[in-house]
Amino acid sequence: MAVNARSAVACLKHAARVMVPRGAGCVLYTGSTTGMLGGLAALPYSLSKATVISVVRAAADELARSGVRVNAISPHAIATPLLLRSLARLHPGVPDEQLKRLVETGMSDLRGAVLQVQDVARAAVYLASDEAKFVTGHNLVVDGGFTASKRIGTPEASSTAS
Incomplete structure (x- = not known):
């Protein structure tokens, strides 16, 4: 919680101090599909990522009037x-x-x-660019449709493993 949730709020506080007077800016967070669906990760991690996604929505509402966009990317x-x-x-x-x-x-x-790291980087480039000038309060889910179906294959232990 301290790393994900608290740092999200601290980042917003310091970014807003600079961006609001300028009347523009973009704050971009990393969420996770674990913050959207239960049972995917340990509870503290899932809660921290859900908090990040909620911070995005609340901050986007508040900062939009100052020209600051706030979004998240939630990769799987x-x-x-x-x-x-x-x-x-x-x-x-x-x-x-x-x-x-x-x-x-x-x-x-x-x-x-x-899904590769570069796919998440491309999503970040888009959300930070002028191409996304009218996108705020959005959680861009990069999951290949996982959150639409929530299916995970279960690995089997190798019979040769000791």
């Missing part, structure tokens, strides 16, 4: 080393390659595409 799981280590702890005995496959293909019904 990306097969980063950090996530794969966490999954390995949750699913001991499941081979790393199988966990990677689960993240890349088992957490979305959108076939032919795998």
